[in-house]
Amino acid sequence: MFDYTATYTDQYQITMSQVYFHKGMKNETAIFDYFFRKLPFEGGYTIFAGLEDLLKAIENLRFDQKDLELLEKEGMDQEFLDYLEDFKFSGNIYSAKEGDLIFPNRPVLSVEAPIIEAQLLETLTLNTLNYQSLIATKASRMRLAAGDRKLVDFGLRRAPGTGGYAASRAAVIGGFNSTSNVRSGRDYNIPISGTMAHSFVQRYDEEIDSFRDFAEVRAHDCVLLVDTYDTLKSGVPNAIKVGKEMEERGEKLKGIRLDSGDLAWLAKESRRMLDEAGLDYVKIAASNQIDEEVIKSLLNQNAPIDLFGVGTSLVTGRPDSALDGVYKLSYANEEPRLKLSETVSKINLPGKKQVYRLFNEDGSFYGGEVVALADEDDFDIMVHPSDPKQSRILTEFTKEPLLEKVVENGKRISIPRATDEIAEFSRQQLEKLPKEFKRFDNPHAYKVGLTKKLKELRDSLVHRHKERV
Amino acid sequence: MFDYTATYTDQYQITMSQVYFHKGMKNETAIFDYFFRKLPFEGGYTIFAGLEDLLKAIENLRFDQKDLELLEKEGMDQEFLDYLEDFKFSGNIYSAKEGDLIFPNRPVLSVEAPIIEAQLLETLTLNTLNYQSLIATKASRMRLAAGDRKLVDFGLRRAPGTGGYAASRAAVIGGFNSTSNVRSGRDYNIPISGTMAHSFVQRYDEEIDSFRDFAEVRAHDCVLLVDTYDTLKSGVPNAIKVGKEMEERGEKLKGIRLDSGDLAWLAKESRRMLDEAGLDYVKIAASNQIDEEVIKSLLNQNAPIDLFGVGTSLVTGRPDSALDGVYKLSYANEEPRLKLSETVSKINLPGKKQVYRLFNEDGSFYGGEVVALADEDDFDIMVHPSDPKQSRILTEFTKEPLLEKVVENGKRISIPRATDEIAEFSRQQLEKLPKEFKRFDNPHAYKVGLTKKLKELRDSLVHRHKERV
Numbered sequence: 001m002f003d004y005t006a007t008y009t010d011q012y013q014i015t016m017s018q019v020y021f022h023k024g025m026k027n028e029t030a031i032f033d034y035f036f037r038k039l040p041f042e043g044g045y046t047i048f049a050g051l052e053d054l055l056k057a058i059e060n061l062r063f064d065q066k067d068l069e070l071l072e073k074e075g076m077d078q079e080f081l082d083y084l085e086d087f088k089f090s091g092n093i094y095s096a097k098e099g100d101l102i103f104p105n106r107p108v109l110s111v112e113a114p115i116i117e118a119q120l121l122e123t124l125t126l127n128t129l130n131y132q133s134l135i136a137t138k139a140s141r142m143r144l145a146a147g148d149r150k151l152v153d154f155g156l157r158r159a160p161g162t163g164g165y166a167a168s169r170a171a172v173i174g175g176f177n178s179t180s181n182v183r184s185g186r187d188y189n190i191p192i193s194g195t196m197a198h199s200f201v202q203r204y205d206e207e208i209d210s211f212r213d214f215a216e217v218r219a220h221d222c223v224l225l226v227d228t229y230d231t232l233k234s235g236v237p238n239a240i241k242v243g244k245e246m247e248e249r250g251e252k253l254k255g256i257r258l259d260s261g262d263l264a265w266l267a268k269e270s271r272r273m274l275d276e277a278g279l280d281y282v283k284i285a286a287s288n289q290i291d292e293e294v295i296k297s298l299l300n301q302n303a304p305i306d307l308f309g310v311g312t313s314l315v316t317g318r319p320d321s322a323l324d325g326v327y328k329l330s331y332a333n334e335e336p337r338l339k340l341s342e343t344v345s346k347i348n349l350p351g352k353k354q355v356y357r358l359f360n361e362d363g364s365f366y367g368g369e370v371v372a373l374a375d376e377d378d379f380d381i382m383v384h385p386s387d388p389k390q391s392r393i394l395t396e397f398t399k400e401p402l403l404e405k406v407v408e409n410g411k412r413i414s415i416p417r418a419t420d421e422i423a424e425f426s427r428q429q430l431e432k433l434p435k436e437f438k439r440f441d442n443p444h445a446y447k448v449g450l451t452k453k454l455k456e457l458r459d460s461l462v463h464r465h466k467e468r469v
Numbered sequence: 470m471f472d473y474t475a476t477y478t479d480q481y482q483i484t485m486s487q488v489y490f491h492k493g494m495k496n497e498t499a500i501f502d503y504f505f506r507k508l509p510f511e512g513g514y515t516i517f518a519g520l521e522d523l524l525k526a527i528e529n530l531r532f533d534q535k536d537l538e539l540l541e542k543e544g545m546d547q548e549f550l551d552y553l554e555d556f557k558f559s560g561n562i563y564s565a566k567e568g569d570l571i572f573p574n575r576p577v578l579s580v581e582a583p584i585i586e587a588q589l590l591e592t593l594t595l596n597t598l599n600y601q602s603l604i605a606t607k608a609s610r611m612r613l614a615a616g617d618r619k620l621v622d623f624g625l626r627r628a629p630g631t632g633g634y635a636a637s638r639a640a641v642i643g644g645f646n647s648t649s650n651v652r653s654g655r656d657y658n659i660p661i662s663g664t665m666a667h668s669f670v671q672r673y674d675e676e677i678d679s680f681r682d683f684a685e686v687r688a689h690d691c692v693l694l695v696d697t698y699d700t701l702k703s704g705v706p707n708a709i710k711v712g713k714e715m716e717e718r719g720e721k722l723k724g725i726r727l728d729s730g731d732l733a734w735l736a737k738e739s740r741r742m743l744d745e746a747g748l749d750y751v752k753i754a755a756s757n758q759i760d761e762e763v764i765k766s767l768l769n770q771n772a773p774i775d776l777f778g779v780g781t782s783l784v785t786g787r788p789d790s791a792l793d794g795v796y797k798l799s800y801a802n803e804e805p806r807l808k809l810s811e812t813v814s815k816i817n818l819p820g821k822k823q824v825y826r827l828f829n830e831d832g833s834f835y836g837g838e839v840v841a842l843a844d845e846d847d848f849d850i851m852v853h854p855s856d857p858k859q860s861r862i863l864t865e866f867t868k869e870p871l872l873e874k875v876v877e878n879g880k881r882i883s884i885p886r887a888t889d890e891i892a893e894f895s896r897q898q899l900e901k902l903p904k905e906f907k908r909f910d911n912p913h914a915y916k917v918g919l920t921k922k923l924k925e926l927r928d929s930l931v932h933r934h935k936e937r938v
Contacts, residue, residue, distance in 0.1 A: 157796075159629070198798075206937075233938050
């Protein structure tokens with residue numbers, strides 16, 4: 001993995017810290033909230049991913065000698081450099097569970113720490129959570145489209161550099177079965193799979209010889225790529241020949257892969273040819289520019305595809321390419337803090353907060369959450385963040401707090417969770433979300449309301465700032 | 470940086486290698502070409518970036534103990550594992566110069582090595598070059614739009630995970646002046662810069678106090694963010710006050726930053742206010758959803774902006790998100806190799822090749838290149854890759870070979886180049902490209918032709934394969 005050091009951040013985090021340090025604020029407690037504003041892919045939810053990686057990075061985050069030398073060269077003073085040399089995170093982190101569904105404009109993760117420490121985590125937090133959450137969400141959409149067919153991440157070659165390392169992890173959290181990315185499979189304990197490349201077939205004068213050699217050495221895991229010369233005239237007939245030869249040896253051809261042309265038609269024709277040859281157990285894999293819309297279209301055409309290999313659209317999260325997560329100061333100098341904006345929805349929520357999810361009586365998600373002040377113990381109404389006429393009585397719902405303390409005084413206190421465990425949790429949560437929110441076209445809008453107390457606090461701070469200006 | 474090991478690859482590279490190993494092909498020489506098919510951003514050129522990082526990674530690429538344990542668990546046999554334990558790249562690499570302009574369907578980099586070694590480099594090569602070239606190209610477009618105004622990479626928080634590390638490097642190669650990303654600045658020796666965040670202003674009860682503290686501690690590098698409460702009523706007036714106070718101390722306020730609202734209008738008003746206060750030396754920086762189109766629009770409106778801070782659109786390379794680079798086998802088993810395709814432009818170029826750029830008499834780029842067989846020493850005509858009616862006599866041009874040997878028998882033989890040197894080379898090359906190719910809308914199409922010999926070789930192989938099918 002990447003060897004994070006504390007300079008994996010924006011320069012201003014360090015210069016602002018220098019000011020805090022020299023102005024006597026270094027021990028002052030601050031709270032920053034990580035949240036996002038817009039659901040990606042015009043969808044109805046986001047999958048929260050990246051937390052385990054983030055917490056691991058924070059636990060070990062230090063300025064190393066190279067960092068300190070650079071900062072000295074950049075003109076930082078010795079007293080501050082001495083402070084940075086001893087830097088390690090000593091605060092608290094409250095977070096949603098990784099794999100859970102998250103929604104706009106409510107805290108997903110909150111950092112409560114000496115202001116310099118909290119500030120220095122900003123860029124790392126955004127960098128890690130924004131990307132992995134985007135990719136997990138993209139993967140989840142493909143999972144919704146693919147039903148119970150297999151989904152394999154083929155993205156490393158088109159991934160944004162080493163970002164591809166974590167993309168494979170996020171894909172599994174969002175519902176992918178496995179990855180072709182061996183290194184991520186190794187480090188994140190993700191199932192690894194793959195087929196063969198055109199180059200392998202090209203190496204041979206005859207396609208069938210390449211199939212035979214592969215089937216011999218990789219008999220237990222043999223998926224043959226059939227489109228190098230001509231899918232139906234050459235690739236599939238040769239795969240069938242080799243499949244029958246494998247049967248004679250008591251082995252089984254696992255699958256064929258289609259990687260070009262009209263996948264729906266080729267899959268149907270290939271299926272028919274395989275079945276007619278008695279190879280009905282041989283699976284059909286498809287790749288080449290796959291995304292959730294292509295999967296939906298192929299399955300609507302009843303294409304008999306058992307496995308989709310997805311690359312570019314998965315690891316780039318296109319067309320959105322980035323989740324717009326931000327990290328905003330909500331408490332400092334012993335007071336709740338606010339950033340004004342012309343757009344009400346861009347004004348942050350001040351103070352230390354908790355988020356409650358609303359459940360129907362049968363345990364399903366109602367489709368809404370309430371953001372409350374952390375010390376509120378009783379409220380039975382939620383109000384709209386900007387429309388004073390909209391509110392909702394909460395007595396019919398069960399409420400469940402979503403932010404749990406995962407780091408206390410710099411020490412991880414939650415139990416680290418494996419990737420497959422997070423993926424399974426995510427799957428269960430998505431199941432509880434009513435299907436209207438999972439629709440691709442104009443999904444239901446999940447409600448995020450505020451308690452009256454929080455809204456009053458925010459409005460009074462807005463008023464105070466506006467008066468001053 | 471990332472600790473690459475040889476499992477930073479797709480699973481099939483290893484399984485195909487296993488077949489080559491057991492079928493007696495491990496010492497057979499193969500040639501693979503890296504090239505791409507489609508210019509990103511509907512532009513007229515691509516900037517080649519990522520080579521130095523790639524060569525460094527290849528030089529040190531090994532299977533470590535964790536890799537070998539995983540592969541054993543995945544069922545690889547001991548003999549092959551023993552071979553992998555000793556794996557290191559021993560072949561040759563021919564490459565275009567990093568920072569040069571590259572065009573579709575001609576080799577950018579060629580690997581000539583024992584087939585297993587060449588195969589095992591595929592994913593790493595694609596992963597590194599595709600992303601950095603995309604980002605350098607995106608950066609270069611912003612440079613074209615921005616003229617001589619400063620461009621700063623603010624992208625790490627929205628970058629695709631650790632991909633952001635190399636993105637900052639690629640941005641500089643494409644023409645950015647500096648980055649906020651301290652760690653990349655440190656490792657790639659890139660200028661680092663930054664301003665201040667809203668959180669810093671929010672920390673204080675009064676905006677002006679935050680400005681004063683920052684100006685005191687960071688007097689030599691003070692850019693004040695003026696939109697936390699109200700840009701023209703509060704931010705700019707407070708920045709002017711602090712600027713005048715700095716003057717009294719013999720210091721100079723460096724700049725202000727606008728991060729929301731109508732940037733064109735706010736820049737003009739801010740400029741007027743600053744100038745009226747005698748602070749005409751104070752620069753104006755702008756950020757918030759900047760890309761090449763926004764820069765063009767702002768400058769068309771004569772917005773007096775001196776510096777653009779660019780985040781998301783730079784590091785994600787949207788809307789394209791990925792360069793479609795591929796790595797194709799062109800020689801193996803002592804013969805040129807081909808992959809057929811229904812689309813002629815997708816058929817690869819067989820054999821060992823060289824690429825020649827055509828220059829006009831005055832040293833400017835003609836706007837075309839010829840792909841030749843490596844052992845051709847004389848040709849004076851180039852033909853269109855698919856249209857037999859199109860050809861061009863080359864006698865009026867000077868030709869320059871573009872692929873140079875950078876690795877020989879596994880050893881780096883070209884001198885490593887620093888990021889700023891590559892950036893300067895790229896700038897010079899772009900200057901030589903006629904402006905019609907640099908236009909954003911419908912740029913001139915750069916010609917990539919073949920020598921007759923290469924075309925004949927390709928056509929004869931196509932013919933042979935089609936006959937067989």
